[in-house]
């Protein structure tokens with residue numbers, strides 16, 4: 455069951471508890487009240503009967519005295535739902551911080567009272583929270599025990615980890631088209647039968663990861679050196695180091711290991 459963040463009028467408990475996710479830089483610190491009433495507040499939704507708020511902590515200020523946690527470290531300490539709401543807080547606060555002026559006429563913007571947007575009072579331009587869709591795909595070839603997955607080591611990976619191929623979707627491109635293009639660009643292989651698998655918000659800083667499974671069609675692996683250090687076909691019983699559980703890449707690989715993709 456995915457996290458569904460509801461508006462406050464959908465809550466029927468009648469006694470909302472409030473939780474304030476203070477965003478310190480890009481780290482989070484949760485309290486039962488805002489540390490300063492003058493700081494920007496952004497309503498995030500309700501979760502398990504709690505009204506969740508994001509608090510925009512001004513730069514150079516730290517009400518947590520160093521105790522705020524970055525989102526990577528917060529994963530595993532908080533529940534999955536709490537982690538997702540914290541990611542939402544960071545993304546919305548950062549959006550508000552970076553859209554204080556109109557991108558067209560440079561007039562200071564105003565937060566809309568009725569929708570999640572920053573509006574220019576002079577020219578009317580609206581700025582909505584930014585999401586960058588990125589696809590991630592597990593490519594397989596063969597069947598049964600002989601089936602193999604194409605895993606690659608990106609140039610920016612820490613350690614010797616191998617993962618699914620991923621990349622941002624270009625304007626004007628379908629998700630399926632992005633899968634075909636990215637796989638061809640990164641490892642020189644053509645794929646077919648692209649199927650959607652699932653998604654994951656990825657607040658680093660504002661991606662939405664869209665997971666796919668694709669079937670190998672043709673071509674030999676030729677790595678694009680600016681993006682990929684190494685890529686190979688791996689059987690389920692001979693996997694390299696794979697990503698940690700926080701990522702949709704790991705969830706996709708785990709599902710393949712269970713024969714669920």
Ligand SMILES: [Zn+2]
Pocket residue numbers: 556557558559560561574575576577578579
């Ligand atoms: Zn404007």
